[in-house]
Amino acid sequence: MTETALDAALFIRWMQAAAALVDREAERLTELDSPIGDADHGSNLQRGFTAVAKALEAEPPVTPGAVLTTAGRQLISTVGGASGPLYGTLLRRTGKALGDAPGVTAEELRAALRGGVDAVAQLGGSAVGDKTMLDALDPAVEALATSFAAAAEAAEKGAVDTTPLQARKGRASYLGERSKGHQDPGATSSALLFAALAEVTA
Amino acid sequence: MSAEAAGGADALVGIVLVSHSGPVAESVAELAVGLSGGGAKAPVAAAGGTPDGGLGTSAELITEAARTVDRGAGVAVLVDLGSAVLTVKALLAEGDELPEGSRLVDAPFVEGAVAAVVTASAGADLDAVAAAAGEAYSYRKE
Numbered sequence: 001m002t003e004t005a006l007d008a009a010l011f012i013r014w015m016q017a018a019a020a021l022v023d024r025e026a027e028r029l030t031e032l033d034s035p036i037g038d039a040d041h042g043s044n045l046q047r048g049f050t051a052v053a054k055a056l057e058a059e060p061p062v063t064p065g066a067v068l069t070t071a072g073r074q075l076i077s078t079v080g081g082a083s084g085p086l087y088g089t090l091l092r093r094t095g096k097a098l099g100d101a102p103g104v105t106a107e108e109l110r111a112a113l114r115g116g117v118d119a120v121a122q123l124g125g126s127a128v129g130d131k132t133m134l135d136a137l138d139p140a141v142e143a144l145a146t147s148f149a150a151a152a153e154a155a156e157k158g159a160v161d162t163t164p165l166q167a168r169k170g171r172a173s174y175l176g177e178r179s180k181g182h183q184d185p186g187a188t189s190s191a192l193l194f195a196a197l198a199e200v201t202a
Numbered sequence: 203m204s205a206e207a208a209g210g211a212d213a214l215v216g217i218v219l220v221s222h223s224g225p226v227a228e229s230v231a232e233l234a235v236g237l238s239g240g241g242a243k244a245p246v247a248a249a250g251g252t253p254d255g256g257l258g259t260s261a262e263l264i265t266e267a268a269r270t271v272d273r274g275a276g277v278a279v280l281v282d283l284g285s286a287v288l289t290v291k292a293l294l295a296e297g298d299e300l301p302e303g304s305r306l307v308d309a310p311f312v313e314g315a316v317a318a319v320v321t322a323s324a325g326a327d328l329d330a331v332a333a334a335a336g337e338a339y340s341y342r343k344e
Contacts, residue, residue, distance in 0.1 A: 044258075073296075076261050077262055080252045080285070081284075082284050082289075083285075084259075084261070085285065085288040085291065088292055124288065170284060
Protein backbone atom coordinates (compact mmCIF):
# COMPACT_ATOMS: atom_id res chain seq x y z
CA MET A 1 0.00 0.00 0.00
CA THR A 2 1.41 3.41 -0.97
CA GLU A 3 2.25 6.10 1.57
CA THR A 4 1.10 8.90 -0.72
CA ALA A 5 -1.02 11.37 1.21
CA LEU A 6 -4.67 11.40 0.26
CA ASP A 7 -5.93 14.97 0.19
CA ALA A 8 -9.31 16.72 0.47
CA ALA A 9 -9.72 16.86 -3.32
CA LEU A 10 -9.46 13.07 -3.49
CA PHE A 11 -11.99 12.64 -0.68
CA ILE A 12 -14.39 14.97 -2.52
CA ARG A 13 -13.93 12.86 -5.67
CA TRP A 14 -14.63 9.77 -3.55
CA MET A 15 -17.94 11.16 -2.34
CA GLN A 16 -18.84 12.31 -5.86
CA ALA A 17 -18.04 8.87 -7.25
CA ALA A 18 -20.16 7.31 -4.50
CA ALA A 19 -23.02 9.67 -5.41
CA ALA A 20 -22.70 8.67 -9.08
CA LEU A 21 -22.69 4.95 -8.22
CA VAL A 22 -25.68 5.30 -5.89
CA ASP A 23 -27.47 7.22 -8.64
CA ARG A 24 -26.72 4.47 -11.17
CA GLU A 25 -27.66 1.64 -8.79
CA ALA A 26 -30.62 3.31 -7.06
CA GLU A 27 -33.22 1.18 -8.80
CA ARG A 28 -31.37 -2.03 -7.99
CA LEU A 29 -30.99 -1.02 -4.31
CA THR A 30 -34.71 -0.31 -4.06
CA GLU A 31 -35.47 -3.60 -5.80
CA LEU A 32 -33.32 -5.47 -3.26
CA ASP A 33 -35.13 -3.58 -0.50
CA SER A 34 -38.59 -4.59 -1.79
CA PRO A 35 -38.88 -8.22 -0.63
CA ILE A 36 -37.26 -7.72 2.78
CA GLY A 37 -37.47 -3.97 3.48
CA ASP A 38 -39.71 -1.04 2.69
CA ALA A 39 -38.51 -0.44 -0.87
CA ASP A 40 -36.93 2.93 -0.27
CA HIS A 41 -33.20 2.26 0.12
CA GLY A 42 -32.23 3.39 -3.39
CA SER A 43 -34.29 6.57 -3.40
CA ASN A 44 -33.29 7.42 0.18
CA LEU A 45 -29.57 7.10 -0.51
CA GLN A 46 -29.94 8.89 -3.83
CA ARG A 47 -31.46 11.86 -2.04
CA GLY A 48 -28.73 11.72 0.62
CA PHE A 49 -25.74 11.48 -1.69
CA THR A 50 -27.16 14.12 -4.05
CA ALA A 51 -27.23 16.44 -1.02
CA VAL A 52 -23.67 15.38 -0.14
CA ALA A 53 -22.37 16.17 -3.64
CA LYS A 54 -24.15 19.53 -3.60
CA ALA A 55 -22.82 20.51 -0.16
CA LEU A 56 -19.25 19.56 -1.11
CA GLU A 57 -19.51 21.53 -4.34
CA ALA A 58 -21.00 24.61 -2.69
CA GLU A 59 -18.29 24.83 -0.04
CA PRO A 60 -15.43 22.40 -0.66
CA PRO A 61 -13.82 21.46 2.69
CA VAL A 62 -10.04 21.70 2.82
CA THR A 63 -9.23 18.59 4.86
CA PRO A 64 -10.18 14.92 4.32
CA GLY A 65 -11.71 14.86 7.81
CA ALA A 66 -13.96 17.83 7.03
CA VAL A 67 -15.08 16.25 3.73
CA LEU A 68 -16.31 13.17 5.58
CA THR A 69 -17.92 15.01 8.51
CA THR A 70 -19.75 17.31 6.07
CA ALA A 71 -20.92 14.32 4.04
CA GLY A 72 -22.01 12.46 7.17
CA ARG A 73 -23.98 15.40 8.43
CA GLN A 74 -25.82 15.69 5.11
CA LEU A 75 -26.70 11.98 5.17
CA ILE A 76 -28.10 12.16 8.73
CA SER A 77 -30.24 15.18 7.77
CA THR A 78 -31.52 14.16 4.35
CA VAL A 79 -31.82 10.38 3.93
CA GLY A 80 -35.03 9.81 5.93
CA GLY A 81 -34.40 6.09 6.57
CA ALA A 82 -32.18 4.11 8.92
CA SER A 83 -29.33 4.20 6.42
CA GLY A 84 -29.04 7.98 7.01
CA PRO A 85 -27.89 7.87 10.63
CA LEU A 86 -25.89 4.69 9.97
CA TYR A 87 -23.90 6.01 6.97
CA GLY A 88 -23.83 9.44 8.59
CA THR A 89 -22.25 7.99 11.71
CA LEU A 90 -19.76 5.98 9.62
CA LEU A 91 -18.54 9.04 7.74
CA ARG A 92 -18.66 11.49 10.64
CA ARG A 93 -16.83 9.20 13.03
CA THR A 94 -14.22 8.43 10.37
CA GLY A 95 -13.89 12.13 9.54
CA LYS A 96 -13.47 13.12 13.19
CA ALA A 97 -10.74 10.50 13.62
CA LEU A 98 -8.84 11.97 10.66
CA GLY A 99 -8.77 15.33 12.45
CA ASP A 100 -7.42 18.47 10.77
CA ALA A 101 -4.64 16.84 8.74
CA PRO A 102 -4.46 18.26 5.19
CA GLY A 103 -3.49 14.81 3.92
CA VAL A 104 -3.78 11.30 5.34
CA THR A 105 -2.14 8.00 4.50
CA ALA A 106 -4.08 4.94 3.45
CA GLU A 107 -3.21 3.37 6.80
CA GLU A 108 -4.58 6.38 8.67
CA LEU A 109 -7.77 6.15 6.63
CA ARG A 110 -8.03 2.44 7.40
CA ALA A 111 -7.66 3.03 11.14
CA ALA A 112 -10.23 5.85 11.05
CA LEU A 113 -12.69 3.73 9.07
CA ARG A 114 -12.27 0.93 11.60
CA GLY A 115 -13.51 3.33 14.27
CA GLY A 116 -16.35 4.42 11.99
CA VAL A 117 -17.44 0.83 11.35
CA ASP A 118 -17.33 0.08 15.09
CA ALA A 119 -19.55 3.14 15.68
CA VAL A 120 -22.06 1.80 13.13
CA ALA A 121 -22.09 -1.57 14.91
CA GLN A 122 -22.71 0.18 18.22
CA LEU A 123 -25.44 2.47 16.89
CA GLY A 124 -27.31 -0.37 15.22
CA GLY A 125 -26.56 -2.87 17.98
CA SER A 126 -25.50 -5.33 15.31
CA ALA A 127 -22.60 -7.61 14.48
CA VAL A 128 -21.09 -9.23 11.40
CA GLY A 129 -23.41 -12.00 10.20
CA ASP A 130 -26.65 -10.16 11.06
CA LYS A 131 -27.25 -9.43 7.34
CA THR A 132 -26.51 -5.71 7.53
CA MET A 133 -24.11 -3.10 6.15
CA LEU A 134 -21.47 -4.51 8.51
CA ASP A 135 -21.18 -7.66 6.41
CA ALA A 136 -19.65 -5.55 3.64
CA LEU A 137 -17.99 -2.81 5.72
CA ASP A 138 -16.10 -5.06 8.09
CA PRO A 139 -14.26 -7.23 5.53
CA ALA A 140 -13.64 -4.14 3.41
CA VAL A 141 -11.82 -2.34 6.21
CA GLU A 142 -9.78 -5.50 6.91
CA ALA A 143 -8.80 -5.79 3.24
CA LEU A 144 -7.89 -2.11 3.08
CA ALA A 145 -4.59 -3.12 4.69
CA THR A 146 -3.78 -4.74 1.33
CA SER A 147 -5.15 -2.26 -1.21
CA PHE A 148 -8.16 -0.14 -2.16
CA ALA A 149 -9.01 -2.63 -4.90
CA ALA A 150 -8.91 -5.51 -2.39
CA ALA A 151 -11.22 -3.56 -0.09
CA ALA A 152 -13.73 -3.05 -2.91
CA GLU A 153 -13.60 -6.75 -3.76
CA ALA A 154 -14.02 -7.78 -0.13
CA ALA A 155 -17.02 -5.46 0.26
CA GLU A 156 -18.66 -6.81 -2.88
CA LYS A 157 -18.07 -10.40 -1.75
CA GLY A 158 -19.41 -9.56 1.71
CA ALA A 159 -22.57 -8.10 0.16
CA VAL A 160 -23.14 -11.13 -2.10
CA ASP A 161 -22.51 -13.46 0.85
CA THR A 162 -25.41 -11.92 2.81
CA THR A 163 -27.87 -13.73 0.51
CA PRO A 164 -28.22 -16.98 2.52
CA LEU A 165 -28.15 -15.19 5.89
CA GLN A 166 -31.17 -14.64 8.10
CA ALA A 167 -31.68 -10.98 9.01
CA ARG A 168 -31.31 -10.16 12.70
CA LYS A 169 -31.71 -6.39 12.52
CA GLY A 170 -34.15 -3.91 11.05
CA ARG A 171 -37.45 -4.48 9.34
CA ALA A 172 -36.10 -7.55 7.50
CA SER A 173 -35.65 -9.34 10.85
CA TYR A 174 -39.46 -9.50 11.26
CA LEU A 175 -39.46 -11.87 8.29
CA GLY A 176 -37.34 -14.47 10.13
CA GLU A 177 -36.50 -17.42 7.87
CA ARG A 178 -38.10 -15.70 4.90
CA SER A 179 -35.33 -13.09 4.89
CA LYS A 180 -32.97 -15.81 3.61
CA GLY A 181 -32.27 -15.89 -0.13
CA HIS A 182 -32.15 -12.12 -0.58
CA GLN A 183 -29.02 -10.00 -0.82
CA ASP A 184 -29.00 -7.28 1.84
CA PRO A 185 -29.55 -3.80 0.36
CA GLY A 186 -27.44 -2.06 3.03
CA ALA A 187 -24.47 -4.35 2.45
CA THR A 188 -24.91 -3.76 -1.28
CA SER A 189 -24.77 0.03 -0.93
CA SER A 190 -21.81 -0.29 1.44
CA ALA A 191 -19.97 -2.12 -1.34
CA LEU A 192 -20.66 0.86 -3.64
CA LEU A 193 -18.90 3.15 -1.17
CA PHE A 194 -15.74 1.02 -1.41
CA ALA A 195 -16.11 0.60 -5.18
CA ALA A 196 -16.09 4.41 -5.39
CA LEU A 197 -12.97 4.61 -3.21
CA ALA A 198 -11.16 2.08 -5.42
CA GLU A 199 -12.26 4.00 -8.51
CA VAL A 200 -10.81 7.35 -7.41
CA THR A 201 -7.56 5.88 -6.05
CA ALA A 202 -6.86 3.66 -9.08
CA MET B 203 -28.02 22.69 32.62
CA SER B 204 -30.17 23.10 35.71
CA ALA B 205 -33.75 24.26 35.51
CA GLU B 206 -32.85 27.21 37.73
CA ALA B 207 -30.11 28.34 35.37
CA ALA B 208 -32.18 28.34 32.22
CA GLY B 209 -35.91 28.27 32.54
CA GLY B 210 -36.57 28.91 36.22
CA ALA B 211 -37.22 26.34 38.93
CA ASP B 212 -40.71 25.65 37.63
CA ALA B 213 -39.71 25.06 34.01
CA LEU B 214 -41.37 21.97 32.56
CA VAL B 215 -39.67 19.13 30.74
CA GLY B 216 -40.46 19.22 27.00
CA ILE B 217 -41.69 16.16 25.14
CA VAL B 218 -40.92 15.31 21.50
CA LEU B 219 -42.78 12.47 19.78
CA VAL B 220 -41.00 11.00 16.76
CA SER B 221 -42.83 8.62 14.45
CA HIS B 222 -42.34 7.44 10.87
CA SER B 223 -45.74 8.95 10.18
CA GLY B 224 -46.76 12.59 10.61
CA PRO B 225 -50.39 11.75 11.48
CA VAL B 226 -49.27 9.11 14.04
CA ALA B 227 -46.99 11.59 15.82
CA GLU B 228 -49.68 14.30 15.78
CA SER B 229 -52.39 11.94 17.02
CA VAL B 230 -50.29 10.49 19.83
CA ALA B 231 -49.43 14.03 20.92
CA GLU B 232 -53.12 14.93 20.91
CA LEU B 233 -53.99 11.76 22.83
CA ALA B 234 -51.30 12.29 25.46
CA VAL B 235 -52.22 15.94 26.01
CA GLY B 236 -55.92 15.04 26.11
CA LEU B 237 -55.38 12.35 28.73
CA SER B 238 -53.10 14.44 30.92
CA GLY B 239 -55.99 16.43 32.37
CA GLY B 240 -55.83 19.99 33.69
CA GLY B 241 -53.05 21.87 35.44
CA ALA B 242 -49.68 22.93 34.12
CA LYS B 243 -49.15 21.72 30.59
CA ALA B 244 -45.81 20.39 29.47
CA PRO B 245 -44.85 21.53 25.98
CA VAL B 246 -45.33 18.69 23.47
CA ALA B 247 -44.24 18.63 19.83
CA ALA B 248 -44.75 16.01 17.16
CA ALA B 249 -42.00 15.22 14.65
CA GLY B 250 -43.49 12.66 12.32
CA GLY B 251 -42.60 11.58 8.79
CA THR B 252 -40.50 13.51 6.31
CA PRO B 253 -40.80 17.26 5.57
CA ASP B 254 -42.67 16.46 2.32
CA GLY B 255 -45.31 14.49 4.22
CA GLY B 256 -43.98 11.02 3.43
CA LEU B 257 -43.19 8.13 5.77
CA GLY B 258 -39.74 8.23 7.36
CA THR B 259 -37.66 10.16 9.84
CA SER B 260 -36.50 13.73 9.50
CA ALA B 261 -33.55 15.02 11.50
CA GLU B 262 -34.69 18.50 10.61
CA LEU B 263 -38.20 18.07 12.03
CA ILE B 264 -36.84 16.41 15.18
CA THR B 265 -34.34 19.19 15.84
CA GLU B 266 -36.99 21.84 15.23
CA ALA B 267 -39.48 20.10 17.55
CA ALA B 268 -36.88 19.77 20.32
CA ARG B 269 -36.04 23.47 20.13
CA THR B 270 -39.73 24.35 20.24
CA VAL B 271 -40.37 22.49 23.52
CA ASP B 272 -37.06 23.26 25.27
CA ARG B 273 -37.73 25.34 28.40
CA GLY B 274 -34.36 24.60 29.98
CA ALA B 275 -35.54 21.64 32.05
CA GLY B 276 -34.59 19.00 29.50
CA VAL B 277 -36.37 17.38 26.57
CA ALA B 278 -37.64 13.78 26.60
CA VAL B 279 -37.65 12.30 23.10
CA LEU B 280 -39.91 9.30 22.48
CA VAL B 281 -39.62 7.37 19.23
CA ASP B 282 -41.42 4.57 17.42
CA LEU B 283 -38.92 2.30 15.64
CA GLY B 284 -36.01 1.75 13.26
CA SER B 285 -34.74 4.94 11.69
CA ALA B 286 -36.54 7.06 14.31
CA VAL B 287 -34.43 5.43 17.04
CA LEU B 288 -31.20 5.59 15.03
CA THR B 289 -31.72 9.19 13.90
CA VAL B 290 -32.26 10.47 17.44
CA LYS B 291 -29.25 8.46 18.68
CA ALA B 292 -27.10 9.89 15.89
CA LEU B 293 -28.30 13.43 16.63
CA LEU B 294 -27.51 12.99 20.34
CA ALA B 295 -24.05 11.66 19.44
CA GLU B 296 -23.42 14.81 17.41
CA GLY B 297 -23.56 16.77 20.65
CA ASP B 298 -24.74 20.10 19.29
CA GLU B 299 -27.80 19.22 17.23
CA LEU B 300 -30.39 18.87 19.99
CA PRO B 301 -30.86 21.24 22.97
CA GLU B 302 -28.73 20.51 26.03
CA GLY B 303 -30.52 18.08 28.31
CA SER B 304 -32.24 16.21 25.48
CA ARG B 305 -32.64 12.51 26.13
CA LEU B 306 -33.84 9.52 24.13
CA VAL B 307 -36.33 7.79 26.41
CA ASP B 308 -36.62 4.01 26.19
CA ALA B 309 -40.39 3.56 26.32
CA PRO B 310 -43.35 2.22 24.35
CA PHE B 311 -44.46 5.03 22.03
CA VAL B 312 -48.13 5.55 22.86
CA GLU B 313 -48.22 4.48 26.51
CA GLY B 314 -44.87 6.13 27.18
CA ALA B 315 -46.04 9.39 25.62
CA VAL B 316 -49.08 9.52 27.88
CA ALA B 317 -46.98 8.79 30.99
CA ALA B 318 -44.35 11.35 29.96
CA VAL B 319 -46.83 14.15 29.30
CA VAL B 320 -48.73 13.49 32.53
CA THR B 321 -45.60 13.47 34.71
CA ALA B 322 -43.94 16.39 32.90
CA SER B 323 -47.13 18.44 33.21
CA ALA B 324 -47.08 17.76 36.96
CA GLY B 325 -43.65 19.38 37.11
CA ALA B 326 -41.52 16.22 37.37
CA ASP B 327 -37.87 16.49 36.33
CA LEU B 328 -36.38 14.71 33.31
CA ASP B 329 -35.28 11.63 35.30
CA ALA B 330 -38.79 11.16 36.67
CA VAL B 331 -40.40 11.74 33.28
CA ALA B 332 -38.08 9.17 31.66
CA ALA B 333 -38.70 6.67 34.45
CA ALA B 334 -42.49 7.05 34.21
CA ALA B 335 -42.41 6.59 30.43
CA GLY B 336 -40.15 3.55 30.73
CA GLU B 337 -42.39 2.02 33.40
CA ALA B 338 -45.13 1.81 30.79
CA TYR B 339 -43.24 -1.28 29.48
CA SER B 340 -44.16 -3.16 32.65
CA TYR B 341 -47.92 -2.81 32.28
CA ARG B 342 -49.02 -6.23 30.96
CA LYS B 343 -52.14 -6.51 28.82
CA GLU B 344 -52.85 -10.17 29.37
